[in-house]
Amino acid sequence: MNARYYVTTAIDYVNNLPHLGTAYEKIGADCFARWHRQKGEAVTFLMGTDEHSQKVVDKAREAGQTPKAFCDRLAQGFEEIWRELDLSYDVFLRTTEPRHFATVKSFLEKLHAQGDIYPSLYKGYYDVASESFITERERDELVAKGEAERVSWVEEESWFFKLSKYQGALERHFASHPDFVEPAHWANEVRNVLAGGLLDVCISRRGTTWGIPLPFDPAVVTYVWFDALINYVTGAGYADDRDRFARTWPADCHVIGKDISRFHCLVWPAMLLAAGLELPRKVLVHGFVYFKGKKISKSEGANKIYLGPLDAARLFGTDALRYFLLRHVTYGQDGNFTWALFLDHYDAELANELGNLVSRVRPLIAKEQAGRADRPADLEGDALDRALAEAARSARAECARRFDAYEPHRAIEAAWELVQAANRYVDQTQPWHLAREASSRARLGVVLYQLAEATRWLALLLAPVIPGKAQEIWAALGLAGDARSLPIATLGQWGAVEAFVGIVRGGAIFPRADRASIAFDDEGPSAPAEPVPATKGGGAKAAGKGKPKAKSDAPLPPISVDDVGKLELRVATITAAHKIEGADKLLRLELDVGGTPRQIVSGIAQHYAPEALVGAQIVVIANLAPAVLRGVESQGMLLAADDGTGVVLVQPARAVASGARVR
Ligand code: ME8
DSSP, X not given: OOSEEEEEEXXXXXSSOOOHHHHHHHHHHHHHHHHHHHTXXXXXXXXXXXXXXXXXXXXXXXXXXXXXHHHHHHHHHHHHHHHHTTOOOSEEEEXXXXXXXXXXXXXXXHHHHTTSEEEEEEEEEEETTTTEEEOHHHHHHHHHTTOGGGEEEEEEEEEEEOGGXXXXXXXXXXXXXXXXXXXXXXXXXXXXXXXXXXXXXXXXXXXXXXXXXXXXXXXXXXXXXXXXXXXXXXXXXXXXXXXXXXXXXXXXEEEEEGGXXXXXXXXXXXXXXXXXXXXXXXXXXXXXXXXXXXXXXXXXXXXXXXXXXXXXXXXXXXXXXXXXHHHHSOTTSOEEEOHHHHHHHIIIIIIIIIIHHHHHHHHHHHHHSTTOEEOOTTTTOSHHHHHHHHHHHHHHHHHHHHHHTTOHHHHHHHHHHHHHHHHHHHHHHOHHHHTTOGGGHHHHHHHHHHHHHHHHHHHHHHTTTSHHHHHHHHHXXXXXXXXXXXXXXXXXXXXXXXXXXXXXXXXXXXXOOOGGGSOBOSSSBOOOOOSXXXXXXXXXXXXXXXXXXXXXXXXXXXXXXXXXXXXXEEEEEEEEEEEETTEEEEEEEEEEETTEEXXXXXXXXXXXXXXXXXXXXXXXXXXXXXXXXXXXXXXXXXXXXXXXXXXXXXXXSSOOOTTOEEO
16 A cells, blocks of 8 residues: 555646636545545645746736735635635645745756756747647637737747657656556547657746746746646655655646646656656546536636635535535536536435435434444344445445545445435334334334444545535544544444444534525526625626626616515624725625624725724615625625715714614
């Protein structure tokens, strides 16, 4: 068995905050890292940010910031979102860190000294969106798609890496390592590119200071991809901890998206060969997640169909989102997210199957056996009992096989066989009937123990996928330790636990989704558009594409007094106000609305400084269904007026008690 395991994700460009697609990649890698930790391996899980892109320079200029200040803000936003998604990375690397500069410098010096880097004129196209030097044909394709503005003509004295020199070595590596790139269809694609012959690649950019200077020509900086790929060795300790590097490198698995496979499967291995380092054991290519069949991209994200990964996670729990993506996007293929799909699977599988199992087992043990389930002497004495134990053993073996094979969707399906077997067992044994007769109490004891045992197995089998809920289930069974860090071997034999004790009734682990409380339209939860009345002309734009109606000053049709009665308007006192990372117009306000704290997100950032708002009283619509704006839940909406000269909060004329009703 491999005693160590090093897994990496692509490092994200920081031109915008993460979206559902980038989150999907990290959740997959996190699942693999957690699985290998469960197996008892010493895992290093690396993530990070790719900061030396041209887009950062452009975006920072727009924001009136230095590129570094811009990156600092975004990198922090990335980490906050990753933590919310329960990503268990061990190292987070930013390419602007000194340890990375040191690694890149040492790579460049070695390759230059041995003649693998040489000067020449680059004459060709550059695509800013993908940060790639592109061919004339690729440029024509972008022009045909109406995306000509992405491309610029570049003619500059540059430095080239002798990629072509490694053609033969790469061919031999692919031939002798059939599993180097997976799934197979991606390996074929890369092999075809290789068969077409590799050309040397430009690795420098002139005319900018944003990047890592070439040690042998400090007037130019390293091309962002050459810099970014090296992150995988920096993250293993190449520059700052050689012992750790020796223990960690080579990577066992680079997890990447399908659009960047050539860089990872051809350019990067050639760079490593040139540097005299071992090649990664595997490049695992995943498909794209689309939202309602459309591509989600960061540049689009900000104002078009942005679906922050936290929209689903915040509303239904991080684990619900992780579960959906890992089970319902076949690994290696493209997948689709719609709210309808997500909610249907949430209800059918998490609430009605897994959640229901726990909700059946716990109260019965709490009520009928004072929270205890003791291992019976005749465990597996009955055909039904044996079938359940057998289902657990095969789920465990199959989960292991599928996680090892990077097929999380199949691992979850295997665990689900056990969920369904356990629910069937409840139906067949009818424990609530057994509880009625004194003569069947012994049988009840066996049945409830078997069910607790099946649930225990499920908690650990599913811990790489739904770590938080796995621990909730584990604790609900009165078990010690943390399911998120226990080895899978903790399961032991079927019946390893002598007694489950301290089981209480508890609430639902996955409460059914309350669809009525959130107005979904499959363009994201229909958040209240930013509650700033429209300024003339600007309102429609501010309301955003795809949102139902632009705000307008036109009079509205009359409403009845009953309609007015549906609005719960209350006075609120602002207790704190914060800017929201990456959203120039939004503030997050913490409110006291008569005792219950709540928060709202409001589009008043350009009109009020956060510190000036603390202590102010405002009027809020308190019964508005919650919505998520830029990943932050808004529990209501404030009232504000706009007469064209600016936005003014509607406020009571004198101090009133927080929570007072406004009629
Ligand atoms: O490519 N679905 O960064 P990035 C699934 N900085 N995955 C997606 C996706 C989607 N809709 N959209 C993007 C870069 N991705 C470089 C990587 S690594 C040395 C440098 C994936 O922010 C994408 O394929 O554009 C990539 O693996 C990752 O998200 C980061 O994309």
